[in-house]
Amino acid sequence: MSMMRGGGRGGPPQKAMTFGPSLKRILGLLAIDRLRITAVVAMAAVSVGLSVVAPKVLGKGTDIIFDGVVGKMLARFPAGTTKAQAVAELRAGGQSQLADMLNAMNVVPGQGLDLAGLGAVLVVVLCLYVAAFFFNWSQGFMTTGIVQRGMYRLREDIESKLNRLPMSHFQQESRGDVLSRVTNDIDNFSQTLNQTLTQVLIAVLTVCGVLGMMFSISPLLAGISLLTVPLIAGITVMIAKRSQVQFAAQWKSTGDLNGHVEEMFTGHEIVKAFGQQDMAIEKFRVSNDYLYESSAKAQFISGIIMxxxxxxxxxxxxxxxxxxxxxxxxxxxxxxxxxxFIQYSRQFSQPMAQLASMINLLQSGVASAERVFALLDAQEQSPEYSPAATLPEPRGRVVFDHVNFGYNPGEPLIKDLSLVVEPGQTVAIVGPTGAGKTTLVNLLMRFYEIDSGTITVDGVNTAHLSRAELRSQFGMVLQDAWLFGGTIRENLAYGRVGATEEDIIEAAVATHVDHFVRSLPEGYDTVLTDDGGGLSQGQRQLMTIARAWIAKPGILILDEATSSVDTRTEVMIRQAMNKLRSNRTSFVIAHRLSTIRDADLILVMNNGEIIEQGSHDVLLAHRGFYYDLYMSQFGDPLVEEVSRL
Incomplete structure (x- = not known):
């Protein structure tokens, strides 16, 4: 067995992909439906072939009409005169040009319009166009299905990717920008494929088919028409290079604007409380102006093509x-x-113009695709150990052995940390802000990978466990009370799959959630928004504690779990937590030192190191860093002692 590790921090590639490779990757995304794609190409080829043949057949109908008109005009010749005799007589009369034109026609002097022949031609043309419509509609229907299945798979890939990204990636990226990639960019990408995939195929086949028919009619005129191809291609490429930059800027600025709006909406109370509405509006205006400018430039530049x-x-x-x-x-x-031929020349130039006009859609779609692919290519968290170890019935013995860690290379935060926590112990972690308290439990949960050393749970190296196996042993109550859109019952049951109604009620009663839930009109069926709107911060905190109660984990982590409740509620929560922590190893991060007096072991951290450890009474008697912290809350410390914090 060998440990498999990933290197580097997660994040999208800094260098944007070019149009060609991105387009190739887009087509590769649809390649799984190659049989359907083959059928689409075949039906498109048949549809184009029928449409291309129709004008030439229709030209025969025009010839029949014109021949009938000219034949009627030649009624001045004696009955029974052949075309050859009429041509010879016209040449003899000095009308050589008319004779040449008459010689190229299928005309019978004195004979009028051939209605039967004209009718047969019109029936054939009608059948050709109806059949072309049917095959065109069929391939369009199949193409829509191919694109939507591709987008379905792409969304699944992104959802799976998001679950494999390290925590560092989400700290580097704006939530609004990530959401914009998953929603706006995929939607734009999907629309682009729907609107252009079939049209590009039809246009290319039409150009090839029409060009062949044009050469069959007149090589000279076809050669002249062919000269327009490099001109159109040159103009299109020249303009497309300039518009691609603007389309990339357009979708980047869309993500930035979404990020700002999401941030302002989430923190609107803070914005108003600090009177920063004008600043928020100004920042929105700047972002919106940039989006307007980049969008206008992209559309204007690409609009020149048509x-x-x-x-x-x-x-x-x-x-x-x-x-x-x-x-x-x-x-x-x-x-x-x-x-x-004139009809073919229109058919030839029309798809060329359509291909050129679709460049702006393609540029916009590929720019969105690049942003989606950048997310898919972001470096993932390190691979799981293979084969993964398993934990026996958890006892809760946790050992940190010479652990080192830093968020940035060369900037260590946790330095040579060693610690042994016995089963059932309650370990409190205290220290000033930035001391590394939360980092310690993040390493324990493998939200981040340690740089060196080992962490074991019940003698098993956590790096050898799958993340799912490891985290299933823990229950967490964080300082930020996270709730999702759904009923209170669903939010509480989130702690354990298959939680019964009895489990939910038991946890709610034990954590003092039941009494305020029953005061709500809908009780446990009350629907919450994704930020828990309608509940106070303290009530949301109580619900997260109840959720951890339902999980009944082997090891409990409380990160400032009572920071948002009043003193009376805090006492009740402490009583509930004492029951929950019974026979469980618990890690408690706290700034309120009154909540951790009864801890079996108190770790005092500063600058990523454990500088003191012991019980509450022992640390007070030591009169060190913990003593200063405690006295700053409950005593009358000297100024110089406070300045040490």
């Missing part, structure tokens, strides 16, 4: 119309062929 390509397409249309008319007059093309 009119530029339309201008080139219109020039091509004029050239084709003029040269086509000359070829009809020279008899090298029929008017139906010219009509079909």
């Amino acid at each position: 009119p530029s390509t339309n201008f080139i397409a219109n020039l091509n249309y004029v050239v084709v119309a003029v040269l086509g008319g000359i070829q009809v007059a020279q008899g090298t093309l029929t008017i139906g062929s010219v009509q079909a």
Whole structure:
């Protein structure tokens, strides 16, 4: 067996991905549906093929009409005159140009419109367009399903990724920005794929199919039309490079703005209490202005593509119309062929313009995809030990053996810490702010990985346990009372899967939650918002204690668990906690030293080190750092003693 460790701190890559690799990764995301994608491509090819053939067939209908009109005009020739005889007579009469044009036509002098032939052509064209519509609709339907399944898998990947990220990642990133990546960016990414994936496929196939038909009609005119491709491509690439920067800035500023709004909404009471509304509004205005500017630039720059390509397409249309008319007059093309070619030239330029206009959507979607991929690529917490160890029936013996840890490399916080906690002991951890008290329990829970040394629970190295196995042995009550949107009953039952109604009531009564819950109109069915709105801070704290009671853990961690309750409630909570801590190893972090007088062992920490340890009476008698802390709360310490804190 060997320990597997990850290195470095979590966080998104600093260098943004380029358009090409990102687009390739997007397509790879959908590759799992390759059979459906193959069917989509096949149906799109059939649809485009039918649509491309239709104009040429329709051109035959135009020729039938024109032939009928011209044949009627040639009624001046004697009955039974053939086309060849009419052409020869026109040449003899000096009408060579008319003779050349007539020679290219399928006309019978004196014969009018062939209604049967025209009807057959129209029926064929109708069938072609109906079949093309059916295949186009079918591939569009399948494409939507492919994209939505891809987004479904992507959201699952992100949810799983968030659970694998280290705590350091969430300390470095704004919550609003993370939420923006998971919601706004994925939504924009999904819309982009829905709007462009099929259109790009259809456009590319249409360009290829139409170009083939154009060459079959007139290589000269097709070559002229083909000259527009590099012009359109060059303009598109040139503009796209500039717009990509602005789209990336747009979605980054969207995340920043969401982060600010989420922060101001969460802390709106603090904002108002300190009169910082104007500052919050000004910061919002600055962020909103930046979002407006980047969005406007992105849309304006990318919006230039469509009119530029339309201008080139219109020039091509004029050239084709003029040269086509000359070829009809020279008899090298029929008017139906010219009509079909002009229709093809529109079909050729239209998808080119569509491809160009979709660049802004693609740029925006890829910019969002890059932000999502950056989250997926963020460095995860170190891998689990394999094979993972298991804990026997927990007794609660905890040992720190020469543990060293620092949040930043080269800046140690916990230095060579050694500690033995026996089963059932209550260990209080005290010290000034920043001494490393909460860090100690974070290391015990493996929220962070230690730099060196070992931590064992019941003789098992915590690094050899899976995080789920380790954390299942602990119950935590934090200073920040976290509740989620749901009923009070659901919030209390969160402590243990399968908690019964009796378990919930027992915990609520023991922790003095029951009496205020029953005073609410809906009782235990009262629905709370995600910040516990409607309850006081003390009531929310009581609920988190009740949640820990239901969990019935082997080891209990209380991080300032009574900091938000009044003195009378604190006494009741202490009584409840004494019951909860019975026969359990407990770690209690406290600034109120009155709450830890009965602790079996008190650890006094400062600058990441245990500088004193012992019982309350022993530490007071020692008259050291703990004595100064205690007297600062309950005595009349000298100024110089206070200054030591």
